[in-house]
Amino acid sequence: MNTFLELEAGNLVIGAFFMLIALIVATRPFVRASFKRGLFLAVFVFFGLIIAGHYTLTSNRMQEVKSAFLEGQSVICENRMHRKASQGILISKEINWVLEGDLFTNALYNRPFHAARCIVKIKPKINLEK
Secondary structure (H helix, E strand, O other): OHHHHHHOHHHHHHHHHHHHHHHHHHOOOOOOHHHHHHHHHHHHHHHHHHHHHHHHHHHHHHHHHHHHHHOOOOEEEEOOOOOOOOOEEEEOHHHOOEEEOOEEEOOOOOOOEEHHHEEEOOOOOOOOOO
16 A cells, blocks of 8 residues: 555645645535535545546556566566667566565666556467468
């Protein structure tokens, strides 16, 4: 949970900002009473569902990535450092990457990659018989 809060702090602040706007609008005297309760409740439920869904998807993907890596599969992580060349980096045990908690590290690479920013590399099934 702490990792999720750390990684998604920006999105959570944006959601809180919209909740604050809804609260300010709902407390204006010219807004009908029924609309006041409904507006704030709707915004609260909407952002609550989106945040809960995003947390669930991110947590499940992280577990899938870590399990696949530990089983010897390759993982592709987002490379935000070099945007001009490849935007993804291939990570696997075969090329000396290590999983430490939620971070992939390598002694030959200067920065770690977080499992939340990675996906499992899928090998395409090619049928050559036609």
